[in-house]
């Protein structure tokens with residue numbers, strides 16, 4: 159992630175919280191601000207010249223979606239307050255680069271999404287994520303269900319153009335139900351923000367900052383996780399960093415999420431009619 | 432003055448080998464050695480990985496028979512997840528895996544025979560390498576080339592339907608399998624349009640056996656005497672002595688056919704098999720502990736399997752097996768070139784097995800996975816196309832692999848291949864002043880009989896890229912031939 163920040167700066171970023179300071183404002187119960195407050199007042203805007211309509215205040219990712227346009231996301235998770243950390247959803251709004259997941263749609267916005275410059279930037283983000291971890295897709299059980307891999311296909315990543323960082327990263331296999339492989343973690347914090355106990359306590363957290371940041375798991379809480387919670391954690395992770403133990407590869411090739419429907423294609427199919 | 436000749440395939444990194452032949456002043460071969468790079472890396476880098484990843488990860492060590500590694504690893508993990516030692520899976524789990532395995536055996540044997548061996552047989556081993564390749568076969572015998580391609584394709588489609596992908600699938604998981612066969616798939620394998628149906632595959636397999644028998648009749652001297660030497664033979668056999676390529680007990684016979692390893696449980700393989708390290712090769716030399724390093728080595732693969740088993744449980748292959756056995760009057764067959772004969776009988780057997788399995792309703796429905804009490808260690812063996820394959824894993828309390836030991840088929844055949852190369856070198860090179868193309872290829876032909884991974888890797892397009900270096904006693908290069 160450090161690489162990306164160097165490349166793109168922090169434009170469009172709202173607030174930067176240190177990890178582990180779990181801001182109560184960012185919890186799930188507060189998350190749907192984009193969708194809730196509307197009295198279905200409509201706004202008009204354009205994406206790549208296409209006239210679009212959405213409810214006022216809707217977040218741009220969703221607003222694009224209902225108009226049949228796919229804006230890629232990684233750290234964003236529906237129903238959870240956006241973090242704006244991965245930058246893959248960057249678009250240009252009235253000429254300025256902004257993250258779509260943290261932006262509410264407004265009347266008259268002129269949005270550029272599928273233009274070569276932005277496509278290239280997204281590809282660069284994907285490539286930097288690949289070189290800063292160890293994403294060995296061929297043997298990873300998340301292959302075919304992995305959002306990062308799916309995006310790499312979408313943006314046609316062919317060869318690593320940046321040098322591999324070869325950072326030493328540890329796995330944590332000590333939880334009874336989960337296997338954490340930090341070699342694959344992209345620090346999107348989706349797990350931190352959404353996998354919580356009933357009292358709001360996070361089971362996952364980020365420890366350390368910058369290059370040293372790693373995902374950690376509260377072993378006490380993890381021990382008490384149900385099978386369903388463990389499965390949810392695995393599903394929520396966009397990559398193969400959180401794995402459920404002893405159930406690897408149960409989905410055969412051909413039945414995995416992106417085997418026959420490339421990422422984004424479901425959204426884009428809705429438009430053409 | 433002693434000279435050293437090195438034959439070195441140079442284009443591939445994995446599984447590449449080189450042959451060194453030491454000759455004396457008269458040009459007589461004193462000794463020869465085959466060096467092959469080992470797969471040690473995998474045993475190291477699966478450590479720390481979750482155990483269920485092994486079947487998918489480890490199969491990457493081979494692009495030619497990944498299914499064998501996939502299944503051997505899965506079999507070892509069956510033991511670990513408490514699904515029994517080879518007979519505890521659900522009928523669906525076991526049969527889907529068997530179908531995958533016989534599909535693999537079928538496509539691998541077809542590839543080896545048609546693409547790699549047939550050029551040598553059709554054009555002669557000292558023919559110009561420009562025509563002695565699969566393209567040459569396609570030009571002169573298009574029917575044969577088509578057979579080879581379509582049989583391979585059929586086997587690969589079976590693999591795709593059972594493992595999810597033609598190469599490097601995910602079908603076998605600890606305790607079973609992750610998919611069923613669909614009715615459409617089954618129907619197309621059974622009754623697909625010509626030639627892609629099982630009956631055609633069986634009849635083509637028969638044709639292949641007959642083709643080889645015909646060739647044998649006309650080239651008896653070469654086929655029977657080239658690189659012929661006595662040895663022990665080792666393979667899995669079914670408990671009742673039948674040929675079984677997927678599961679069984681470990682049996683070995685000596686050069687006279689006497690049982691010297693008595694149908695033992697392979698979970699204890701370490702009590703029977705040792706591995707010797709020699710300073711000139713990365714690849715170890717396995718041997719039976721009871722008979723020591725000098726006498727305990729053995730052959731594996733098609734020839735060894737037909738020498739070890741008592742019968743073949745499918746009718747057409749059994750008929751061929753009887754003829755094969757009768758040829759050596761029931762004694763073990765020690766002729767290296769008869770590997771090809773044995774391999775084609777197995778090709779036929781695999782086709783028959785696929786047919787039997789395809790008619791089995793258990794492939795279409797049933798429980799996929801079974802599990803019991805977890806233990807921390809398991810061994811999985813099967814008969815890969817090239818011979819007995821050993822996978823052995825240990826895990827810790829967090830489900831991470833702490834130890835992996837693999838003895839791959841080619842390693843089991845290490846000593847026999849060395850002996851075969853020695854025979855070929857002596858037979859074709861003794862007293863010769865120059866190294867001819869045919870002589871170089873004789874060495875290759877001897878290696879190829881054992882179908883080691885490196886031969887596929889380097890011979891796919893006709894010829895092994897070779898370099899021969901003649902080195903004098905002071906290590907000076909006297910002559911260097913490259914092709």
Ligand code: SF4
Nearest residue numbers: 343344346347349395
């Ligand atoms: S473990 Fe997965 S969900 Fe959690 S931060 Fe890392 S990549 Fe994101």
Ligand code: FES
Nearest residue numbers: 242244245247259
């Ligand atoms: S920054 Fe918007 S999806 Fe990550």
